[in-house]
Amino acid sequence: MTESPVTESLYEHAGGDEGLHRLEELFYAKALADPVLRALFTERVPTHVDHLTWFTAESFGGADRFTRQLGFRYLIDVHRGLKISDEQRERFVATYLEALDEAGMPDDAPFRRAFREHVEFGAHVAQQNSHAVTDAELHPIREVPAWNWPKD
């Protein structure tokens, strides 16, 4: 019997840590090679793929490794000062969505929509934080967001 997507978490549907790690590796390789993004992603940071995997896993209903081992403040700090442009943010989202296909992630509409909205939201937060001069200018979110299946 095929399990209905709504009975499992986004984390499980994405193939757990193994599936997400494969996706993040593909995404990061593409970002490093992208003509728009490589202005920011200038060299391979060895922890990037693991940390991105931990973040996405936790947000999608997996273990809370990102919060326990790094903390949300870390995510704010890594983007601060990057001054991410609209073009770079849009390219980041488009690259991520391409990586979903290349990683062979499930292509059912609810999952893809949840993933797209997750990345669009995260990219918006990262961009705002990248321009914040004072703490008051940071996006108000202070925790890894708990993401779920679309409601409608």
Ligand code: HEM
């Ligand atoms: C869903 C949205 C995003 C998430 C979850 C995310 C996550 C992360 C994480 C976890 C790190 C730290 C990596 C490490 O510790 O090794 C990081 C660093 C970084 N992020 Fe983001 N990020 C997002 C959006 C963006 C966007 C939109 C940009 C620019 C277009 C960007 C550019 C960077 C850069 C340049 C670094 C530092 C260099 C590096 O680690 O490769 N991020 N990000």
